[in-house]
Amino acid sequence: MESNLEKVLIVGIELPDDIIDIETSMDELQELVKAAEGVVVSRVIQKREKINSAYFIGKGKAFEIKNYCDELDIATVVFNDELTGAQIRNLETTINRKIVDRTNLILDIFASRARSNEGKLQVKLAQLKYRLPRLIGFRDYLSRTGGGIGTRGPGEQKLETDRRHILREIDNIEEQLKEVEKNRSVKRKKREDSSLPIVSLVGYTNAGKSTLLNKLIEFKDEKEEKKYVYVEDMLFATLDTSLRRSRLPNGQAFLISDTVGFVSKLPTRLIEAFKGTLEEVNYSDLLIHVVDASSKDLDIQLNTTMEILKDLEVLDKPIITVFNKMDKVDISNLIYDNKLVDNKIFVSARYDIGLDKLMKLIEELLPQKYKEVTLKIPFDEQGLVNYFMNNYEVKNIDYVEEGTLLEFAINQIDYEKYKTYMV
């Protein structure tokens, strides 16, 4: 298999005002290359005062890199930051290899992973918008290199390089996305009617969000079917939003959503494009911010997620910060900025540590306004009895002449709807 992987050299520059340690950032870039089905053969880091506007790195360094590529038989050079069209073209001419920047790499991964129609449209839109100002740098290598990293489109479509065509495509996709958006609001409306609270999992990619979702739906009744989501030790395993049902210890049913993970230097264009998918987060009642506690750069992970949440304007919602993978680290060794953390809890999703406590915390923090009621449901409305039995912890059930008496704590929305049944 190894021989099928595209051989890649990664290049980064270290600047005086870097927030992220360059080695850490390059490690992550290496993981991204892996996720794009490439293999990193070597890495080059250049320390600079500022970016070279023509070559990104120094021109001399570019020649050096060309030599490495010849020696090591490398096809593709991936840069740790976003490049301009001119930089791509100059680097390509000098190094004589395919040049891919971090943004394009991420777009490429998303392109090959997107499954839903909406996801594909979102990625395609982001790709076209990325390409538009860089066409000079792109035309050549698309024809020369024959595919691979940086050239993939969603659903195996070859990416267009003609300017007018791209502009038309952008309009076209934006129209289609509006249509999809409309349909989604319909679905959301339906969900609102069902009045179940929504809890959203958010956080850095590979933190364990999907693993946690799979564990939290275990709390459902035995008889209900559990639809597990995809888990993989790889960046961006999840792209599409999934929604599942679970149940709190108090019996209250709720919906839990899993969505795309974040990464540092995530292209803003991509966040823009994914705002539709991430909008789910806007409609949730509680956020669970999952962090990989064993990561070397906890603060970067915490910060990246918090910045994006701020961008999505959802910081007013209650947040539980879940430090996951505690099976790998000692609590006393954790170093992080407490200002980035709310309602923290330490768990291991994989080894079932702390999950009962987490459920209790969700129950506590999920804003819910309940009222103790007794409803009398006429016998010809058995469906309603089933609904309450399925969604609430019914404390008492009694049969009288005119119907079924149910005693339980009802939520605000259902209360308004069914208060005529109150006795």
Ligand SMILES: Nc1nc2c(ncn2[C@@H]2O[C@H](COP(=O)(O)OP(=O)(O)OP(=O)(O)O)[C@@H](O)[C@H]2O)c(=O)[nH]1
């Ligand atoms: N050791 C350990 N590994 C875990 C734990 N939870 C998840 N993992 C592993 O971490 C990797 C990533 O897990 P996922 O659940 O796919 O992570 P995610 O946050 O959904 O990632 P993306 O979908 O890529 O954003 C998998 O290999 C999991 O098995 C844990 O508690 N302990």
Ligand SMILES: [Mg+2]
């Ligand atoms: Mg996932």
